Amino acid sequence: MPEAQETVLEIDLKSLEHNYKYLRSKLKGETKFLSVVKAAAYGSAPDIVALKLQELGTDYFAVAYVKEGVALRHAGITKPILVLHPQAVNFETLIEHYLEPSIYSFRILNQFLAVLQEKAIDDYPIHIKFNTGLNRIGFGEKDLTEIISIIQGESSLSVVSVFSHLAATEDKNEEKFTRNQITLFEKLSSAFCTSLNLNPLRHILNTSGILNYADAQYDMVRSGIGLYGYGNDSRVDEQLKPIATLKTVISQLHQLSENESVGYNRAFITQKNRVTATLPVGHADGIGRQYGKGKTFVMINGQLAPIIGNVCMDMIMVDVTEIPCKEGDEVILFGPQLSAHKVAKTANTISYELITGISQRVKRIYLP
Template identity: 40%
Template sequence: LEKYAVFIDEKSLNAVPIHLKIDTGMHRLGFEFDEAEALCNVLKNNPALQVKSVFSHLAGSGSAEHDAFTFHQFNTFKEVCKLLENALGYSFIKHISNTSAISRWPEMQLDMVRLGIGLYGIDAATGQENNSLQPVASLKTSISQLKKVKAGETVGYSRNDVMEKDGTIATVRIGYADGYLRVFGNGNGKMLINGKLVPTIGHISMDMCMLDVSEIDVQEDDTVIVFNEDLRIETLADQADTIPYEILTNISQRVKRVYFYE
């Protein structure tokens, strides 16, 4: 900030808007609480820097086990904001709430909120059963080939999965290069075909994977749902022992996006 203030002074700029992040416990980015006094001095000595907003980031607002820490962060944030306002002589926009805090802590909404993954219909704080948000994204593929496989034969790389009985597998057009993680292989992941859940079989390949469709009636080129409003992203995250953010951000750029406007 001091280097930026020098740059502003050298360029003879005035009323330059800035936004300050306060580290209240996330320990990722931002000014620490014990740096607040020095921060106030820098701002007072450089009036060309105009604080437009001050914000922080909650580390565990979606988990009840971290409620005490969440309140600690909130109170720390309010205290730093008060110090800044007293030093500057004017107020500014304040925001700290992410998606989980919006639903669990309305008193923390302040002037603004940051609806992140909630924009996609996901709120880890409420769980799938109580989530009133509407999912906005679905991921679809299709069956490339159907194949009869006898009991005892293996499927996929490393011969890691074995057909327990005579059946049918469907090779579908999605793999780990598209963002469908290898952890979903060998029955850990499931997809929807014609409203029926079917498990993966064998390892996930780069561009495709196989499903055991022995128990349902399917045809080549049938639509396969990887996730939608019925097979939710949260379910895939549980299957992969990860979080919905990772499922969404792993979808690679080569996957075609189709946007609908309502």
């Protein structure tokens, strides 16, 4: 990999390909694959990542919001794009770019129908979302009769999928809960499809579901975090390759004597002579203040250096007393050498939050 001369996020497309093929290998040949590229492709680069996944043969994409789907269309994505959490104010833009909405409530259903009818549009693809226990968004069992009544005979709509979201597929202790969710989804989706004489795609599995509940893969599965190299399980993580490496450089070294302070609010006081390194990355880049005060570490020349004092907006300081290094040396904040899961855990959070939080001011570099 090229050496960093500033703070950069390297995106390794070969690792993305490895992860995609690994997850595909867990599926039946006929099962479709939906790639989740919301949140800037989990903090990486949505256009480059999505184009690579389209080249690899993914069947579908998913984003959270309409704006994200529009950006993918502008980047050259032609595969279907499911918008997981559309808002009514964006329906005209959604239709203009032929994005496919998740319909999760009667309000959204009726508002979308009104737009389609006003524009005299027929057979527009939609996805019906059922809530089976995650309790975020989605129709419940009590809504089944009414939603069937509204959709029955409605020419404006074409139901292309019925889906739900599992809450705890990575937690073996919650297997009973997960199985109950799958059973409820089977009941709701079967009743829905039978009543309307439809045969849409059905999907409920996320990354951990693909790996732990492959018997419930139905017609399609969805993967987000797994594509980016993390599987919510240490054994799975060994099979995946993180696609993103956040790296920076040592801007300056300081020789400190006993009882000197470092950074704002004098949050670190030396107990003896120390050597510190200042790095050009901070909470404006996505390394929040929760990572400071000795909780978290970076990697310099293969060794771990703790972050000391408070994280600043544009800088962090690390203790390199025991690490041979010089100004200009490369520093790894996370990547294949230093798992984002491990780093995030030091601050009592998860890899998702760390990798999706990297600021857009951080330069992205792509490795083909």
